[in-house]
Amino acid sequence: MHFDRPMHPRFLLLPVVILALGACGDRGPIPESYDPPGSTITTGRPISDQPRRTIGFRETGVWVSNEYAGARLSDFVHVEDSLYRAVIRPENAPINNSAWYGFAIWADAPDTIAVELTYEDGTHRYVPKLSRDRATWQPIVDEDYAPDTTAGTATLRLAVGPDTTWVSAQEPWISGRFDAWTAGLPGVVRTDIGESLRGRPIRMVSFGRESSPEGLVMVISRQHPPEVTGTLAMKAFVETLLGDGPQEDAFRSRFRVLVVPLVNPDGVDGGHWRHSAGGIDLNRDWLDFNQPEARHVRDAMVSEAERTGAPVVFAIDFHSTQEDVFYTHSRDLVPNRPGLLDAWLDSIRVAVPGYELVEEASGLGSPVSKNWFFEALGATSVTYEVGDEQDRDLIDRVASSAARALMAVLERNGGA
Ligand SMILES: [Zn+2]
Known part of the structure; x- marks a missing residue:
């Protein structure tokens, strides 16, 4: 890449910033209980829809837009010279710090600019992913990326021109992409x-044995809009259960699988940080069920359990956080398939050597899906959190191993 003008001095700070990041890199995952006050009151709170618009600057010929599903850009200003500032606001506040952003940017003539990402009610979290075609995405290269952990901002150096560049907190998985994916799944x-x-x-x-299955497996994802790495794991997990082979055939001939891959389509297409269109963290609504999204998933799952008369042997809800972690239930809570959880976790550990599987077990105190699956249905249930920046190939390996481990463990004790 060739630069024909000096870059904004922010980039001179890059080595210092990298050291600062390294110093706090050992911090463990933020626990599930990390919530702003009032998160479990789920009756609904107003949200502000971002204005959807294209902004241009006559003096520099730079353009930016959030006029597409999954975008989030609240404002965009030209600060000076080649420096611009993006302002990102959440749908409402207070809110868990999952500061999603997404915008398209181009210029009348080739140029290199700096864009400072700034946030209200939150701080910078996601390493930017860039695309020229909205199909393939790459994390921004280190030399073009200067996060400022003190200010909670980040500055990006972008080569812009007549061909659009898309900038996004994660490679987008919006409702249309879910539809295309599920339409291509065999035998569902x-x-x-x-x-x-x-x-x-x-x-x-739904797939697997239609009538009188030995058990049901329930899978959900994307209650929280930015949690794309959780969706990538869910995709690998489901595709593995649908794979060819004697183990897969045997599993599907005995068990039935129900998958709701996108629980919060309004939040995902709206480019939300965390909440539904009702302004609510849906994964805090699994006790009161005030929101239609959680209610529909509950009703569909319960209805299939009643129709088939089969026990729910396993339930998994895919999410994302800073690092991989499996939230499970305390061992003094006994599900309908005792021993399945430990057998499953051990099997994953054996299948992915070198992968440090982190488990955090808890009681049933919080109104999250995992606890509802356990309490209402007796299921061994897990919240599988995937690291925001986890290697995408490793996500595939761990999640597909988790699916194979489940099939193996159920083959042994599923009908018990
Ligand atoms: Zn989540």
Whole structure:
């Protein structure tokens, strides 16, 4: 890359910034209980929709837009010379710090600019992913990326020109992409189980033994809009259960799998940080069920359990946080398949040598899906959190190993 003008002095700070990041890199995952006050009151709170618009600067010929699903850009200003500032606000506050952003940027003529990402009610979290075609995405290279952990901002150096560059907190997985993915899955039934608050369909994918299965496996993901790495793990997990082979065939001939891959389509397409269109953290609504999204998933799952008369042997909810962690239940809580959890975790550890599987077990105190699956259905249940910047190939390996481990363990004690 060739630069024809000096860059903004912010980039001179880069080595110092990297040292500062390294110093806090050992911090463990933020526990599930990390919530702003009032998160478990789920009756609904107003949100502000971002203005959808394209902003241009006559003096420099630089353009930016958030006019597409999954975008988030609240404002964009030209500070000076080649420096611009993006302002990112959440849908409402207080809110867990999952500061999602996404915008398209281009210029009338090739140029190199600096864009400072700034946030209200939050701080910079996600390493930017860039794309020229919205199909393939790459993390920004280190030389072009200067996070400022003190200010909670980050400055990006971008080569812009007439061809659009998309900048996003994670490679986007919006509702249309989920639909394309589920449409390509072999041998599944797709059902609309209800509508989100804004009228988007909530879709369930079912496969395996239709009548009198020995057990049900329930899979959900994307209650929280930015948690794309959780979706990548869910995708690998489900595709593995749908794979070819004697183990997969045997599993599907005995068990039935229900998958709701996108629980919060309004939040995902709206570019939200955390909440639904009702302004609520949906994974705090699994006790009161005030929000339609959680209600529809509950009703569809319960209805299939009643129709088949089969026990729910395993439930998994995919999320993302700073590092991989499996949230499980305390061992003094006994599900309908005792021993399945430890056998499953041990099997994953054996299958992925060198991967440090972190487990945090807890009681049933918080109104999250994992606890509902356990309390209401007796299921061994897990919240599988995937690191924001976890290597995408490793996500595939761990999640597909987790699916194979589940099939192996259920083969042994599933019908017990
Ligand atoms: Zn989450």
